[in-house]
Amino acid sequence: MRSALLLVALVAIASTVQAYVHIPLTPRPRTDVQKRALLEMLKFAQNTGGINFMRPYMGFTPNDVPVIPLQDFSNTQYFGDIVVGTPGQTFKVIFDTGSSNVWVPSIKCRSIACLIHQKYESGSSSTYKPDGKEFVIQYGSGGVKGYQSKDTVSMGPVKVKDYTFGEVVQEDGISFIFGKLDGIVGMAFKSISVNGVPPLFESMVNQSLVEKDMFSFYLSQTADSETKKADSALLLGGSDKKYYTGDVTYVPLTSRTYWEIKVDDINIGGKSTGACAKGCRAAVDTGTSLIAGPAELVAPIIDIAHVASDCSNINELPNIDLVLNGKAYTLTPKDYVLNVTAFGASQCTTGFLPIKLPERLGNFWILGDVFLSKYYTEFDSANNRVGFATSVQPPK
Numbered sequence: 192m193r194s195a196l197l198l199v200a201l202v203a204i205a206s207t208v209q210a211y212v213h214i215p216l217t218p219r220p221r222t223d224v225q226k227r228a229l230l231e232m233l234k235f236a237q238n239t240g241g242i243n244f245m246r247p248y249m250g251f252t253p254n255d256v257p258v259i260p261l262q263d264f265s266n267t268q269y270f271g272d273i274v275v276g277t278p279g280q281t282f283k284v285i286f287d288t289g290s291s292n293v294w295v296p297s298i299k300c301r302s303i304a305c306l307i308h309q310k311y312e313s314g315s316s317s318t319y320k321p322d323g324k325e326f327v328i329q330y331g332s333g334g335v336k337g338y339q340s341k342d343t344v345s346m347g348p349v350k351v352k353d354y355t356f357g358e359v360v361q362e363d364g365i366s367f368i369f370g371k372l373d374g375i376v377g378m379a380f381k382s383i384s385v386n387g388v389p390p391l392f393e394s395m396v397n398q399s400l401v402e403k404d405m406f407s408f409y410l411s412q413t414a415d416s417e418t419k420k421a422d423s424a425l426l427l428g429g430s431d432k433k434y435y436t437g438d439v440t441y442v443p444l445t446s447r448t449y450w451e452i453k454v455d456d457i458n459i460g461g462k463s464t465g466a467c468a469k470g471c472r473a474a475v476d477t478g479t480s481l482i483a484g485p486a487e488l489v490a491p492i493i494d495i496a497h498v499a500s501d502c503s504n505i506n507e508l509p510n511i512d513l514v515l516n517g518k519a520y521t522l523t524p525k526d527y528v529l530n531v532t533a534f535g536a537s538q539c540t541t542g543f544l545p546i547k548l549p550e551r552l553g554n555f556w557i558l559g560d561v562f563l564s565k566y567y568t569e570f571d572s573a574n575n576r577v578g579f580a581t582s583v584q585p586p587k
Protein backbone atom coordinates (compact mmCIF):
# COMPACT_ATOMS: atom_id res chain seq x y z
CA MET A 192 0.00 0.00 0.00
CA ARG A 193 2.73 2.41 1.01
CA SER A 194 4.74 1.79 -2.14
CA ALA A 195 1.59 2.10 -4.24
CA LEU A 196 0.90 5.52 -2.74
CA LEU A 197 4.49 6.54 -3.21
CA LEU A 198 4.29 5.44 -6.79
CA VAL A 199 1.19 7.54 -7.36
CA ALA A 200 2.98 10.56 -5.93
CA LEU A 201 6.12 9.90 -7.94
CA VAL A 202 4.21 9.38 -11.18
CA ALA A 203 2.37 12.62 -10.52
CA ILE A 204 5.69 14.40 -10.07
CA ALA A 205 7.34 12.74 -13.04
CA SER A 206 4.47 13.42 -15.41
CA THR A 207 4.62 17.19 -15.00
CA VAL A 208 7.34 19.15 -16.72
CA GLN A 209 8.26 21.07 -13.59
CA ALA A 210 9.10 18.85 -10.70
CA TYR A 211 6.67 20.30 -8.22
CA VAL A 212 3.18 19.67 -6.99
CA HIS A 213 0.70 22.40 -7.87
CA ILE A 214 -1.82 23.24 -5.13
CA PRO A 215 -4.41 25.72 -6.40
CA LEU A 216 -5.35 28.58 -4.07
CA THR A 217 -8.76 30.12 -4.42
CA PRO A 218 -9.15 33.77 -3.54
CA ARG A 219 -12.32 34.39 -1.60
CA PRO A 220 -13.55 37.94 -1.12
CA ARG A 221 -14.53 38.86 2.39
CA THR A 222 -18.05 39.73 3.38
CA ASP A 223 -19.20 43.34 3.77
CA VAL A 224 -19.20 42.92 7.54
CA GLN A 225 -15.61 41.68 7.48
CA LYS A 226 -14.52 44.49 5.19
CA ARG A 227 -16.15 47.10 7.40
CA ALA A 228 -14.31 45.58 10.34
CA LEU A 229 -11.07 45.76 8.39
CA LEU A 230 -11.55 49.48 7.77
CA GLU A 231 -12.40 50.08 11.42
CA MET A 232 -9.34 48.16 12.60
CA LEU A 233 -7.06 50.04 10.24
CA LYS A 234 -8.43 53.35 11.44
CA PHE A 235 -8.06 52.22 15.04
CA ALA A 236 -4.45 51.14 14.42
CA GLN A 237 -3.60 54.47 12.84
CA ASN A 238 -5.32 56.58 15.47
CA THR A 239 -3.99 54.77 18.50
CA GLY A 240 -0.35 54.44 17.50
CA GLY A 241 -0.55 50.80 16.49
CA ILE A 242 -2.44 47.70 17.52
CA ASN A 243 -0.97 44.83 19.46
CA PHE A 244 0.21 42.13 17.16
CA MET A 245 1.49 38.66 17.78
CA ARG A 246 1.91 35.52 15.76
CA PRO A 247 2.20 32.15 17.47
CA TYR A 248 5.23 32.02 19.73
CA MET A 249 6.64 35.31 18.56
CA GLY A 250 9.63 35.90 20.78
CA PHE A 251 9.62 32.24 21.67
CA THR A 252 8.91 32.31 25.36
CA PRO A 253 6.51 29.61 26.49
CA ASN A 254 3.79 32.05 27.46
CA ASP A 255 3.71 33.87 24.18
CA VAL A 256 0.39 33.94 22.44
CA PRO A 257 -0.64 35.38 19.12
CA VAL A 258 -3.09 38.25 19.12
CA ILE A 259 -3.95 38.87 15.51
CA PRO A 260 -5.07 35.82 13.62
CA LEU A 261 -4.69 35.06 10.01
CA GLN A 262 -5.33 37.27 7.03
CA ASP A 263 -7.34 39.46 9.21
CA PHE A 264 -6.99 42.68 7.36
CA SER A 265 -7.63 41.85 3.77
CA ASN A 266 -10.20 42.03 1.10
CA THR A 267 -9.30 38.47 0.37
CA GLN A 268 -8.13 35.25 1.87
CA TYR A 269 -6.31 32.64 -0.19
CA PHE A 270 -7.69 29.17 0.44
CA GLY A 271 -6.56 25.74 -0.60
CA ASP A 272 -7.68 22.21 0.19
CA ILE A 273 -6.25 19.48 2.32
CA VAL A 274 -7.70 16.00 2.58
CA VAL A 275 -7.63 14.12 5.88
CA GLY A 276 -8.35 10.43 6.47
CA THR A 277 -9.52 7.45 4.42
CA PRO A 278 -11.83 7.95 2.64
CA GLY A 279 -10.74 11.54 2.37
CA GLN A 280 -12.43 14.41 4.19
CA THR A 281 -11.74 17.78 2.53
CA PHE A 282 -11.03 21.02 4.40
CA LYS A 283 -10.54 24.60 3.24
CA VAL A 284 -7.38 25.92 4.81
CA ILE A 285 -4.97 28.82 4.73
CA PHE A 286 -1.37 27.82 4.10
CA ASP A 287 0.33 30.00 6.68
CA THR A 288 4.09 30.59 6.66
CA GLY A 289 3.73 32.38 10.03
CA SER A 290 2.86 29.27 12.06
CA SER A 291 3.79 25.60 12.01
CA ASN A 292 0.86 23.38 13.04
CA VAL A 293 -2.01 21.81 11.15
CA TRP A 294 -5.46 21.91 12.70
CA VAL A 295 -9.04 21.25 11.58
CA PRO A 296 -12.34 21.29 13.49
CA SER A 297 -13.52 18.04 15.06
CA ILE A 298 -16.96 16.48 14.69
CA LYS A 299 -17.02 16.76 18.50
CA CYS A 300 -16.76 20.55 18.34
CA ARG A 301 -19.92 22.33 19.51
CA SER A 302 -18.70 25.92 19.15
CA ILE A 303 -20.70 28.13 16.84
CA ALA A 304 -17.70 28.55 14.55
CA CYS A 305 -17.59 24.78 14.11
CA LEU A 306 -21.24 24.51 13.14
CA ILE A 307 -20.64 26.32 9.88
CA HIS A 308 -17.46 24.48 8.93
CA GLN A 309 -16.31 21.09 7.77
CA LYS A 310 -15.58 18.81 10.68
CA TYR A 311 -13.22 15.86 10.91
CA GLU A 312 -14.83 12.56 11.85
CA SER A 313 -12.16 10.16 13.04
CA GLY A 314 -14.71 7.33 13.39
CA SER A 315 -15.24 7.19 9.66
CA SER A 316 -11.55 7.12 8.74
CA SER A 317 -9.84 3.72 8.50
CA THR A 318 -6.40 5.32 8.82
CA TYR A 319 -7.17 7.29 12.03
CA LYS A 320 -4.91 6.71 15.03
CA PRO A 321 -5.57 8.28 18.41
CA ASP A 322 -2.94 10.45 20.07
CA GLY A 323 -4.91 12.49 22.58
CA LYS A 324 -2.26 14.99 23.64
CA GLU A 325 -3.74 18.39 24.40
CA PHE A 326 -3.52 20.92 21.58
CA VAL A 327 -4.02 24.62 22.28
CA ILE A 328 -3.36 27.71 20.21
CA GLN A 329 -4.32 30.97 21.87
CA TYR A 330 -5.33 34.02 19.93
CA GLY A 331 -5.98 37.44 21.39
CA SER A 332 -9.66 37.22 20.66
CA GLY A 333 -10.02 33.63 21.73
CA GLY A 334 -8.35 30.46 20.74
CA VAL A 335 -8.63 26.93 19.50
CA LYS A 336 -8.43 23.93 21.78
CA GLY A 337 -8.55 20.23 21.28
CA TYR A 338 -6.26 17.27 21.11
CA GLN A 339 -3.86 15.72 18.70
CA SER A 340 -4.86 12.94 16.33
CA LYS A 341 -3.01 11.06 13.63
CA ASP A 342 -4.24 10.30 10.17
CA THR A 343 -3.25 10.49 6.54
CA VAL A 344 -3.07 14.14 5.46
CA SER A 345 -2.83 15.00 1.77
CA MET A 346 -2.16 18.08 -0.27
CA GLY A 347 -2.94 17.32 -3.89
CA PRO A 348 -1.30 13.98 -4.73
CA VAL A 349 1.10 14.14 -1.77
CA LYS A 350 -0.01 11.96 1.11
CA VAL A 351 1.63 11.99 4.52
CA LYS A 352 0.69 8.95 6.57
CA ASP A 353 0.21 9.02 10.33
CA TYR A 354 0.53 12.77 10.44
CA THR A 355 -0.09 14.43 13.81
CA PHE A 356 -2.50 17.36 13.67
CA GLY A 357 -4.80 19.27 16.00
CA GLU A 358 -8.38 18.07 16.17
CA VAL A 359 -10.11 21.16 17.49
CA VAL A 360 -13.15 20.75 19.75
CA GLN A 361 -13.48 24.37 20.82
CA GLU A 362 -13.13 27.58 18.81
CA ASP A 363 -13.62 30.69 20.92
CA GLY A 364 -14.22 34.20 19.82
CA ILE A 365 -12.81 33.90 16.37
CA SER A 366 -15.79 32.62 14.44
CA PHE A 367 -16.19 35.94 12.73
CA ILE A 368 -12.54 36.36 11.87
CA PHE A 369 -12.21 32.81 10.71
CA GLY A 370 -15.48 33.07 8.82
CA LYS A 371 -14.57 31.08 5.80
CA LEU A 372 -11.72 28.83 6.70
CA ASP A 373 -12.05 25.41 8.26
CA GLY A 374 -8.46 25.08 9.40
CA ILE A 375 -4.84 26.07 8.99
CA VAL A 376 -1.74 24.44 7.61
CA GLY A 377 1.34 26.00 9.18
CA MET A 378 4.32 26.25 6.81
CA ALA A 379 6.91 27.73 9.21
CA PHE A 380 9.56 25.75 11.10
CA LYS A 381 9.36 23.09 13.75
CA SER A 382 11.06 25.31 16.33
CA ILE A 383 7.78 27.25 16.78
CA SER A 384 5.41 24.32 16.41
CA VAL A 385 2.97 23.73 19.27
CA ASN A 386 3.97 20.50 21.08
CA GLY A 387 7.00 20.28 18.79
CA VAL A 388 4.94 18.53 16.12
CA PRO A 389 6.84 18.28 12.82
CA PRO A 390 5.37 20.63 10.23
CA LEU A 391 3.52 18.96 7.34
CA PHE A 392 5.92 20.10 4.64
CA GLU A 393 8.95 18.98 6.62
CA SER A 394 7.36 15.55 6.88
CA MET A 395 6.89 15.50 3.11
CA VAL A 396 10.55 16.33 2.63
CA ASN A 397 11.70 13.68 5.10
CA GLN A 398 9.59 11.04 3.40
CA SER A 399 10.91 12.10 -0.03
CA LEU A 400 7.40 12.93 -1.22
CA VAL A 401 8.49 16.20 -2.83
CA GLU A 402 11.36 16.92 -5.17
CA LYS A 403 13.10 19.67 -3.21
CA ASP A 404 13.07 21.11 0.29
CA MET A 405 11.42 24.25 -1.05
CA PHE A 406 7.95 25.58 -1.79
CA SER A 407 6.75 28.69 -3.59
CA PHE A 408 3.74 30.97 -3.39
CA TYR A 409 2.14 32.82 -6.25
CA LEU A 410 -0.59 35.13 -4.93
CA SER A 411 -2.55 36.98 -7.54
CA GLN A 412 -3.15 40.69 -7.06
CA THR A 413 -6.48 40.49 -8.83
CA ALA A 414 -7.76 38.08 -6.24
CA ASP A 415 -10.63 40.23 -5.09
CA SER A 416 -12.26 40.49 -8.46
CA GLU A 417 -14.90 37.86 -9.07
CA THR A 418 -14.59 38.40 -12.78
CA LYS A 419 -10.84 37.87 -12.98
CA LYS A 420 -10.39 34.60 -11.13
CA ALA A 421 -6.64 34.52 -11.15
CA ASP A 422 -4.97 31.27 -10.39
CA SER A 423 -3.03 31.70 -7.18
CA ALA A 424 -0.94 28.69 -6.28
CA LEU A 425 1.31 26.99 -3.78
CA LEU A 426 4.05 24.95 -5.47
CA LEU A 427 5.31 22.12 -3.29
CA GLY A 428 8.89 21.03 -3.86
CA GLY A 429 9.87 23.58 -6.48
CA SER A 430 9.31 26.77 -8.39
CA ASP A 431 8.09 27.81 -11.84
CA LYS A 432 9.25 30.64 -14.09
CA LYS A 433 5.80 31.08 -15.57
CA TYR A 434 4.75 32.97 -12.44
CA TYR A 435 7.42 35.69 -12.56
CA THR A 436 9.51 37.92 -14.78
CA GLY A 437 13.22 38.65 -14.43
CA ASP A 438 15.40 36.79 -11.98
CA VAL A 439 14.74 35.49 -8.52
CA THR A 440 16.92 37.34 -6.02
CA TYR A 441 17.68 35.82 -2.66
CA VAL A 442 17.70 36.95 0.94
CA PRO A 443 19.31 34.72 3.56
CA LEU A 444 17.20 33.44 6.43
CA THR A 445 18.26 34.89 9.76
CA SER A 446 16.23 32.43 11.82
CA ARG A 447 14.43 29.16 11.14
CA THR A 448 11.41 29.91 13.29
CA TYR A 449 9.22 32.10 11.17
CA TRP A 450 10.65 32.62 7.71
CA GLU A 451 12.70 35.42 9.13
CA ILE A 452 14.94 37.78 7.13
CA LYS A 453 16.68 41.11 7.72
CA VAL A 454 15.37 44.42 6.33
CA ASP A 455 18.19 46.86 5.47
CA ASP A 456 16.15 50.00 4.89
CA ILE A 457 12.83 51.48 3.83
CA ASN A 458 12.90 54.04 1.01
CA ILE A 459 10.13 56.52 0.31
CA GLY A 460 10.15 58.04 -3.15
CA GLY A 461 13.58 56.49 -3.72
CA LYS A 462 15.10 58.14 -0.62
CA SER A 463 16.41 56.20 2.34
CA THR A 464 14.47 56.78 5.55
CA GLY A 465 17.16 55.11 7.65
CA ALA A 466 14.30 53.41 9.47
CA CYS A 467 16.32 50.26 9.90
CA ALA A 468 19.62 51.86 10.85
CA LYS A 469 19.40 50.03 14.17
CA GLY A 470 18.39 46.82 12.42
CA CYS A 471 15.02 45.46 11.37
CA ARG A 472 13.78 41.90 11.27
CA ALA A 473 10.92 40.64 9.16
CA ALA A 474 8.80 37.53 8.87
CA VAL A 475 7.68 36.55 5.38
CA ASP A 476 4.11 35.66 6.24
CA THR A 477 1.43 34.37 3.87
CA GLY A 478 -0.98 34.29 6.81
CA THR A 479 -1.02 38.08 7.25
CA SER A 480 -2.63 40.35 4.72
CA LEU A 481 -0.87 43.67 5.05
CA ILE A 482 2.65 44.91 5.56
CA ALA A 483 2.82 45.40 9.29
CA GLY A 484 5.63 47.26 10.99
CA PRO A 485 6.56 49.02 14.22
CA ALA A 486 4.15 51.92 14.74
CA GLU A 487 6.90 54.55 15.01
CA LEU A 488 8.42 53.44 11.70
CA VAL A 489 5.12 53.01 9.87
CA ALA A 490 3.63 56.35 11.02
CA PRO A 491 5.93 58.46 8.80
CA ILE A 492 5.17 56.20 5.82
CA ILE A 493 1.45 56.65 6.33
CA ASP A 494 2.02 60.39 6.77
CA ILE A 495 4.09 60.95 3.65
CA ALA A 496 2.18 58.43 1.56
CA HIS A 497 -1.18 59.56 2.87
CA VAL A 498 -3.92 57.84 0.89
CA ALA A 499 -7.03 59.93 0.20
CA SER A 500 -10.09 57.88 1.02
CA ASP A 501 -11.44 58.31 -2.51
CA CYS A 502 -8.04 57.40 -4.01
CA SER A 503 -7.96 60.81 -5.74
CA ASN A 504 -4.25 61.30 -4.98
CA ILE A 505 -3.07 57.85 -6.04
CA ASN A 506 -1.03 59.25 -8.94
CA GLU A 507 0.90 61.59 -6.64
CA LEU A 508 1.81 59.04 -4.00
CA PRO A 509 5.46 57.94 -3.78
CA ASN A 510 6.82 54.48 -4.40
CA ILE A 511 7.94 52.68 -1.27
CA ASP A 512 10.90 50.29 -1.35
CA LEU A 513 11.86 47.60 1.07
CA VAL A 514 15.60 47.06 0.84
CA LEU A 515 16.45 43.40 1.39
CA ASN A 516 19.97 42.02 1.09
CA GLY A 517 21.03 45.21 -0.71
CA LYS A 518 18.23 45.18 -3.29
CA ALA A 519 15.24 47.55 -3.37
CA TYR A 520 11.87 45.83 -3.77
CA THR A 521 9.52 48.54 -4.95
CA LEU A 522 5.84 48.88 -4.14
CA THR A 523 4.00 51.41 -6.26
CA PRO A 524 0.86 53.10 -4.90
CA LYS A 525 -1.17 50.62 -6.94
CA ASP A 526 0.53 47.83 -4.99
CA TYR A 527 0.12 49.24 -1.49
CA VAL A 528 -3.21 51.07 -1.69
CA LEU A 529 -6.25 48.96 -0.87
CA ASN A 530 -9.65 49.80 -2.24
CA VAL A 531 -12.16 48.24 0.12
CA THR A 532 -15.82 48.11 -0.87
CA ALA A 533 -18.24 47.38 1.97
CA PHE A 534 -22.01 47.81 1.81
CA GLY A 535 -21.70 49.47 -1.58
CA ALA A 536 -19.29 52.18 -0.45
CA SER A 537 -15.66 52.13 -1.53
CA GLN A 538 -12.82 53.45 0.52
CA CYS A 539 -9.12 53.57 -0.23
CA THR A 540 -6.62 52.99 2.51
CA THR A 541 -2.97 52.12 2.94
CA GLY A 542 -1.69 48.56 3.06
CA PHE A 543 0.79 49.47 5.83
CA LEU A 544 -0.37 48.55 9.31
CA PRO A 545 1.21 50.09 12.44
CA ILE A 546 1.68 47.49 15.14
CA LYS A 547 3.04 47.25 18.64
CA LEU A 548 5.17 44.28 19.51
CA PRO A 549 6.95 43.05 22.61
CA GLU A 550 10.04 45.20 23.01
CA ARG A 551 12.48 42.32 22.97
CA LEU A 552 11.57 41.65 19.31
CA GLY A 553 13.06 44.99 18.26
CA ASN A 554 11.92 46.45 14.96
CA PHE A 555 9.95 43.58 13.54
CA TRP A 556 8.07 43.69 10.25
CA ILE A 557 5.55 41.28 8.82
CA LEU A 558 5.67 41.03 5.05
CA GLY A 559 2.16 39.87 4.26
CA ASP A 560 0.12 39.44 1.13
CA VAL A 561 0.38 43.09 0.01
CA PHE A 562 4.10 42.39 -0.53
CA LEU A 563 3.80 38.75 -1.54
CA SER A 564 1.24 39.39 -4.26
CA LYS A 565 3.71 41.78 -5.91
CA TYR A 566 6.65 39.45 -5.37
CA TYR A 567 6.40 35.75 -6.11
CA THR A 568 8.22 33.99 -3.29
CA GLU A 569 10.38 30.89 -3.00
CA PHE A 570 10.61 29.51 0.53
CA ASP A 571 13.90 27.73 0.05
CA SER A 572 14.60 25.81 3.23
CA ALA A 573 17.28 23.66 1.57
CA ASN A 574 19.40 26.75 0.93
CA ASN A 575 18.33 28.69 4.02
CA ARG A 576 16.95 31.59 2.03
CA VAL A 577 13.87 33.26 0.62
CA GLY A 578 13.77 34.20 -3.07
CA PHE A 579 11.67 37.02 -4.55
CA ALA A 580 10.80 37.82 -8.15
CA THR A 581 8.26 40.16 -9.73
CA SER A 582 4.96 38.30 -10.11
CA VAL A 583 3.33 38.06 -13.47
CA GLN A 584 -0.24 39.33 -13.23
CA PRO A 585 -1.98 37.24 -14.44
CA PRO A 586 0.26 34.22 -15.10
CA LYS A 587 1.18 33.23 -18.66
Ligand SMILES: *[C@@H]1O[C@H](CO)[C@@H](O)[C@H](O)[C@H]1NC(C)=O
Binds near residue numbers: 389390393394397
Ligand atom coordinates in the same frame (compact mmCIF):
# COMPACT_ATOMS: atom_id res chain seq x y z
C1 LIG B 1 13.38 15.00 9.44
O1 LIG B 1 14.64 14.40 9.60
C2 LIG B 1 15.52 15.14 10.42
C3 LIG B 1 16.90 14.45 10.38
O2 LIG B 1 16.77 13.07 10.47
C4 LIG B 1 14.95 15.21 11.83
O3 LIG B 1 15.79 15.96 12.66
C5 LIG B 1 13.58 15.85 11.77
O4 LIG B 1 12.97 15.87 13.03
C6 LIG B 1 12.70 15.12 10.78
N1 LIG B 1 11.47 15.86 10.61
C7 LIG B 1 10.32 15.24 10.41
C8 LIG B 1 9.19 16.13 10.11
O5 LIG B 1 10.16 14.04 10.46
Ligand SMILES: *[C@@H]1O[C@H](CO)[C@@H](O)[C@H](O)[C@H]1NC(C)=O
Binds near residue numbers: 501502532537538
Ligand atom coordinates in the same frame (compact mmCIF):
# COMPACT_ATOMS: atom_id res chain seq x y z
C1 LIG C 1 -12.89 50.69 -5.83
O1 LIG C 1 -13.56 49.47 -6.12
C2 LIG C 1 -14.91 49.66 -6.53
C3 LIG C 1 -15.55 48.29 -6.64
O2 LIG C 1 -14.76 47.43 -7.40
C4 LIG C 1 -14.93 50.45 -7.82
O3 LIG C 1 -16.25 50.64 -8.24
C5 LIG C 1 -14.25 51.79 -7.59
O4 LIG C 1 -14.17 52.52 -8.80
C6 LIG C 1 -12.86 51.60 -7.02
N1 LIG C 1 -12.34 52.89 -6.65
C7 LIG C 1 -11.16 53.32 -7.04
C8 LIG C 1 -10.82 54.71 -6.63
O5 LIG C 1 -10.38 52.66 -7.71
